[in-house]
Amino acid sequence: MAFRGPKAWLWRWRRNPLKRRIDAVEAWVVLGAWMVTLATGVLAGLTATGSVEHGLARERAEWRQVVALVTQKAPGTAPGPASGHSARASGEQVWGKVRWTAPDGTGHTGQVRVDPGSAAGTAVTVWTDPHGELVTAPPTASQARLRASLIGVLVGLSAAAVPFLGGRVLCGRIERRRLAQWDMEWARFGPYWGRKTS
Numbered sequence: 001m002a003f004r005g006p007k008a009w010l011w012r013w014r015r016n017p018l019k020r021r022i023d024a025v026e027a028w029v030v031l032g033a034w035m036v037t038l039a040t041g042v043l044a045g046l047t048a049t050g051s052v053e054h055g056l057a058r059e060r061a062e063w064r065q066v067v068a069l070v071t072q073k074a075p076g077t078a079p080g081p082a083s084g085h086s087a088r089a090s091g092e093q094v095w096g097k098v099r100w101t102a103p104d105g106t107g108h109t110g111q112v113r114v115d116p117g118s119a120a121g122t123a124v125t126v127w128t129d130p131h132g133e134l135v136t137a138p139p140t141a142s143q144a145r146l147r148a149s150l151i152g153v154l155v156g157l158s159a160a161a162v163p164f165l166g167g168r169v170l171c172g173r174i175e176r177r178r179l180a181q182w183d184m185e186w187a188r189f190g191p192y193w194g195r196k197t198s
Contacts, residue, residue, distance in 0.1 A: 022181070026174045033167020037160045045156025049148045056144035063138050068100035068126045071109065076116025092116065098124060102132020110134045 074096035096114035101107055112126050112134065129135050139147060 020178075020181075022174060022178050026171060026178075029167060029170050029174065033163055033170070036163040037167070040163055041156040041160030044159030045152040048155035049152030052148035052151050053144060056139055056148065057141075059135075059138040060141070060144070062130050063127050063135055064103070065125050066100045066102075066128050066132075067123050068098035068112065070114060070118050070120055070122040070124065071097045071099050072120050074114045074116060074118040096124075098126065100126060100128070100132075102128065103130070104132065106132060108132050108134075 075094050093113040094116050095111045096118055097109065098112050098114070099107060099109045108128075110126075112124060114122070114124055118124070127135050127137050
């Protein structure tokens with residue numbers, strides 16, 4: 001890369017008798033790349049954020065809690081009163097088979113986390129989608145905002161990287177071309193520098 005001296009703001013736009021056409025082209029490429037990078041990142045990030053927020057709001061509106069019944073005794077043993085704490089308090093749960101009825105009246109079965117040793121017929125609360133299939137609990141409004149914001153930032157940065165890298169590649173090609181032009185001019189005028197005029 002050519003030596004440019006101390007950093008000067010807007011140096012690409014200043015009038016200079018040594019400024020060449022390729023320098024003006026580079027200035028416009030840099031400006032265009034930054035504008036496209038900024039616009040792409042912001043638009044992609046806002047679009048992704050809105051889409052994720054809308055999807056999570058729809059999940060909160062459509063997903064429902066349903067009471068399911070354990071169909072067979074869950075593995076493990078339920079802690080007794082002598083143990084001083086319950087499995088639920090300690091967070092230890094096991095997979096157990098349950099059945100529930102969907103809003104359309106069809107029966108469904110599946111596996112969910114239940115307390116160890118839960119007897120057949122024990123009621124547990126599960127979340128289902130409009131088709132009656134098991135889903136995880138939907139995020140709260142604040143969790144949805146945080147998740148949507150993080151995804152929006154990641155999508156915005158990823159989208160902005162494309163025009164940014166494209167601009168950097170184009171500027172690199174311009175720089176190589178400028179150096180090649182300097183080499184040609186140096187080869188043409190360099191030998192005259194050592195000559196004496198009569």
